[in-house]
Amino acid sequence: MTLALTRFKLAAYARSHRLLQPVFALFTMMLIFYSTTVPDGRQLTSYADSAGLLIVVFAWAARGLLDTEPAAQRVVSMTAAGGPGREVRAGLLAALAVNLGLAAIAVALPLLAGFAVLPSSGDLARGAGLHLLGLSAGTALGALTSRPILSSPAASMLVLFGGYLGLLLLSLTPAGGFTVPIMPWMRAASAGTLDAVLLPVTAATLFWSAAGALAYVRLRRTRP
């Protein structure tokens, strides 16, 4: 039931053309990132920047997907799927699936055009891992700014972009270790010390993403 509802949400999202907005944003950012060829040895730095900066695109995509169904349809879907928990899970699953696709493009595109030399398999894995962290944080931020939580589109966009900027700025300060550490992972990748911080960066990002997702699930209890 949850998977069928996930497919329904993905079909609605694709047919509504809302998917085009984050896809255009993704390709625009890719054009900016890779307008000049990345020299050998800087591939991981590029991946780290891409993963950190694309969080806002992942959030936008998740928000768009979760906003696609009208409120009355969400209620119908809840009863059809056998409970509100399944509808909420299906929404998050669908948002993750879309963001996995966007992240796959972001990781694969520079391999075709962007890198002067293909990265080592280790750097490719690290780059893919950082994009997984980015999409988990972005999906949680997008869910928390979706219509059931923030009904005003203006407030929602403000919180989405403001929240992302806040995360970026906070991660520049000493308190950065206590939030999603976007800047720390960018700096470590640039300095060649990513492996030393990868574990705490992964733990912090997954913790805050899970906390965001749990808050979303909790808030949806009285916001069907």
Add this chain to the structure above:
Amino acid sequence: MRLSDVSFRYARRGPWILREVELSLRPGSVVEVTGRNGAGKSTLLRLLAGILPPSRGSIAERPAVVGYAPDVFPVDQPFTVAAYLAHLAGIRRIPPASGTALAERLNATHLLDRPLGDLSKGSAQKVGLIQSLLAPPGLLILDEPFAGLDEQTRNELPVIIGEVAADGGAVVVSDHQNQLRDFPGAGHWLVADGAVTAGDGRRPRRAVIEVTVDAADADEVEQKLRADGHATRRIS
């Protein structure tokens, strides 16, 4: 199904919408819910359907299969009627063509290839009804189902409700228009001031008053009276 001491509010410090509601709903029973706009009818229906959890109290023995038709069917979706019903059938794990027979019965076969966005209010209501009946419901909840329906469907719906009840399903209908007034054995729940008063098929005493208004104001007055939960009938 039983509601025990159920209270509900949307926010921790928000006003109580329903307080200490005690109700029971037997398999095979049909209940009409009435009350003024904003009294809490839709909230009660959503609590019954399991869409909202009670803030206090508990709801027990809810049937596994719940059918729910909203008061306004959401047409702003990028599907044809057939594709939409096939998706809903998939979610309910039943064959994709399950809606076809229901569409025939509700005279909606010609709608199957139409985009949802092109449907009139009455046609959209039919699609809402069909999706709620795709799987035989143990609990069928219909929020203002008669609004906008054509006469044939308006006459057919009580028959369908009777069949669901005969198969052991409980049916709860929010109904401003009192279309179930002659339904044999139907119970009645009145939602008012945060409480739900159950009457076993007996309606509250009613009085008929005649109001004469300017023809230009008739629509507005009628809408106001209906919004306050009164049944109206235009004589001239």
